[in-house]
Amino acid sequence: MNDVFDPRRPEVMADPYPIFSALRTTNPVYWSPVLKGWVLTRYADVRTALHDPKLSADRITPFMESLPPARRVAMSGLERILTRWAVFVDPPVHTRLRGLMNKAFTPRAIEKLRSRIGEIVDQLIDRIAPRGRMDLIADFAYPLPATVIAGMLGVPEKDVGRFKSWSDDLAAFVGGAQATPQKYERACYGLSEMDAYFRAIVRDRRRSAPRDDVIGGLVAAEEGGRVLSEDELVATAVLILFAGHETTANLIGNGMIALLNHPDQIAKWRARPEIAESAVEELLRYDSPAASVTRVAKEVVTYGGRRIAAGDRMFLMINAANRDGEQFKDADRLDLERADNRHIAFGYSAHYCIGAPLARLEGEIAFTRLLARLDNIELERSDLEWSDNLVLRGAKEIPLRFTAS
């Protein structure tokens, strides 16, 4: 089918920005026949929608209800977990789950991870540096957040290798642009593995002495106030693993591609490492790993003069909003020292990313050390393959050459 914005096309996945720009100007609230939903591309509309109580974050229940009964039964394990993810529920359930998660993500708890993140980054670079080449994704960007999250959750680091295939299985379902039966089977498989893995850990934790990690904290909260069921505990552990893993990996991947396309900006960062904080914010704005989020209208709403019916899906295009010239000066320019950078890469309002401080810290340490320890970084290929995913934006592999400094 012909569609102005068809995210299944590889060239659109590789560079959606020209189409976003056209849509923002000519059709900012656009009905997509391919996505069967509304595509919002202006910063003001996307930000308003993220804060709109008439829109629901629950896009799982309507999807499950639309399935033939036999398929829905086959996917009941997936439904049990995803309908308990904070990111897919509305108040009051969201408020309760978020309150419990907040306890584990305090600024102090994140700052305590600084030195451990530095160690992991250095160990990964020690391994890569002598080789003179790497796949940035497989050799660095994936293992870093996976190892950090394993530590936070309190699960063995040796299991990190399994996280990637589970997350990949689930990512295709959560944000895949194409609906295929294989995608559902993969997601069910990956999730059933994660469910069994975390359920065993949760049960073990309930029997053993309290531990100072995220699962320990969530178990203690459950036992104190009986506020988290076992399914909610398992779902929350899976969510934290999934949400913090691929996104942070793609911050490093997308950010490195942006930097390599702007040698003047790399030179600036190398010369002045103190700009790291604003530089990471700009990389997040310029090409965010969370490209869009979805909402469902609970009642009739009007956006951009278009009437959106109850039950309609709305795709809030974060990456289009973050390039809106009405909000950002020279929006298509990468400026690592950009001031007043109110991007919405981490969302906005009630569902604002709980892991934002952690992702920022990982990004700052990762780029600062990569740029300090590797010179002459170059892409080995320019025809990168991008994930077929509307929500999670990232290249599958990023082969790099470099010299160790």
Ligand code: HEM
């Ligand atoms: C660069 C990395 C990251 C990006 C771009 C990102 C982006 C986002 C966005 C846009 C949302 C809002 C979703 C919505 O409104 O529907 C979100 C929510 C969330 N993120 Fe992140 N995220 C990142 C890293 C992390 C990390 C490291 C963690 C945890 C370790 C994490 C955990 C979560 C959780 C649990 C939510 C749900 C919050 C809620 O619904 O209350 N994220 N993230």
